[in-house]
Amino acid sequence: VINNKCFASDNYAGIHPDILQAIADANRQHVAAYGNDDYTKKAIEKFHDHFGDDIDVFFVFNGTGANVTALSSMNRSYHAVICAETAHIQMDECGAPEKFTGSKLLTVPTQDGKLDTKLIARHLQRVGDQHHVQPHVISISQSTEYGTVYSPSEIQALADFAHQHNMYLHMDGARISNAAVGLGCELKAISKEVGVDVLSFGGTKNGMMIGEAVVFFNRHLAHDFLYIRKQSMQLASKMRFIAAQFHALLSNDLWKRNAMHANNMASLLSQQLSSLPGIKITQAVQANAVFAIIPKQVIPYLQEKFYFYVWNETLSEARLMTSFDTTEADIHEFSQYVKTMMK
Numbered sequence: 001v002i003n004n005k006c007f008a009s010d011n012y013a014g015i016h017p018d019i020l021q022a023i024a025d026a027n028r029q030h031v032a033a034y035g036n037d038d039y040t041k042k043a044i045e046k047f048h049d050h051f052g053d054d055i056d057v058f059f060v061f062n063g064t065g066a067n068v069t070a071l072s073s074m075n076r077s078y079h080a081v082i083c084a085e086t087a088h089i090q091m092d093e094c095g096a097p098e099k100f101t102g103s104k105l106l107t108v109p110t111q112d113g114k115l116d117t118k119l120i121a122r123h124l125q126r127v128g129d130q131h132h133v134q135p136h137v138i139s140i141s142q143s144t145e146y147g148t149v150y151s152p153s154e155i156q157a158l159a160d161f162a163h164q165h166n167m168y169l170h171m172d173g174a175r176i177s178n179a180a181v182g183l184g185c186e187l188k189a190i191s192k193e194v195g196v197d198v199l200s201f202g203g204t205k206n207g208m209m210i211g212e213a214v215v216f217f218n219r220h221l222a223h224d225f226l227y228i229r230k231q232s233m234q235l236a237s238k239m240r241f242i243a244a245q246f247h248a249l250l251s252n253d254l255w256k257r258n259a260m261h262a263n264n265m266a267s268l269l270s271q272q273l274s275s276l277p278g279i280k281i282t283q284a285v286q287a288n289a290v291f292a293i294i295p296k297q298v299i300p301y302l303q304e305k306f307y308f309y310v311w312n313e314t315l316s317e318a319r320l321m322t323s324f325d326t327t328e329a330d331i332h333e334f335s336q337y338v339k340t341m342m343k
């Protein structure tokens with residue numbers, strides 16, 4: 001049984017009540033399908049409030065779909081995408097980016113899930129050689145799969161590097177809200193203002209039921225997106241229900257409140273675990289994830305009561321995720337239980 005005392009992932013959480021209410025409020029009458037409705041118009045206006053008017057926004061069903069369609073808009077099949085070895089597009093999308101874009105992923109090992117220009121440079125060989133795939137996109141995750149974040153200047157450096165080398169910068173922002181809150185900045189300060197071309201904007205992990213957005217700051221790339229989205233089976237006919245959720249998420253700072261709560265819970269969890277002998281926190285806690293080495297023999301007992309994933313079995317490294325509905329009591333109870341089991 002999975003309950004609130006679960007650190008498996010932020011998508012194990014339910015729907016934030018304001019978002020559920022927004023879905024119920026949108027459940028009236030007939031409205032035009034496929035996004036030609038006022039809910040969609042209003043939700044897109046919310047994106048404009050956050051990112052400015054000079055963007056294009058499209059709603060899709062899920063994060064994999066956002067990434068695949070975003071990358072499809074940037075790449076041809078002989079292009080390659082440079083990403084971290086731990087990137088969701090590489091590890092957890094069952095090869096969907098390769099299948100749908102035809103593009104090869106060129107991976108880079110990292111310590112903390114973050115790319116930098118030195119790590120990327122190794123892949124910039126044989127550019128212009130007809131026998132070799134041509135790197136065309138750098139894809140970064142913000143926050144990363146390790147719960148670390150890129151600072152605005154780190155993103156700007158990657159964007160500059162990408163653009164100097166005739167490439168684009170894609171951001172997998174499944175958890176961009178957690179990253180922005182962790183850095184104490186607005187959403188556009190880590191995306192549009194620092195050279196990101198296309199952003200996969202996350203909703204599901206921050207309190208929505210279903211839905212992500214693809215946001216184009218480089219609007220030339222949005223040219224064929226309507227067709228790419230449809231062909232990729234990511235066009236919702238009852239679009240209003242995704243739109244209404246985004247409208248609620250981006251109103252009254254709900255995106256910020258949810259992410260801030262999740263991040264605070266991760267800080268508390270890391271504080272409590274790091275005080276226990278035998279536990280080692282392995283990554284900086286900058287968003288809503290805690291990575292910790294926990295003695296192998298106690299993990300199954302902990303998982304029975306508080307489910308979480310083991311990220312690296314060899315190291316006995318666990319990944320503990322918090323969400324908008326994690327409570328302080330959950331954290332205290334878990335830490336207490338870890339302490340008891342370690343005795």
Ligand SMILES: Cc1ncc(COP(=O)(O)O)c(C=O)c1O
Pocket residue numbers: 062063064065088089141144145172174175204
């Ligand atoms: C970094 C990242 N990107 C994208 C996704 C989107 O996944 P999904 O297709 O399950 O919505 C996830 C979900 O775990 C993720 O962690």
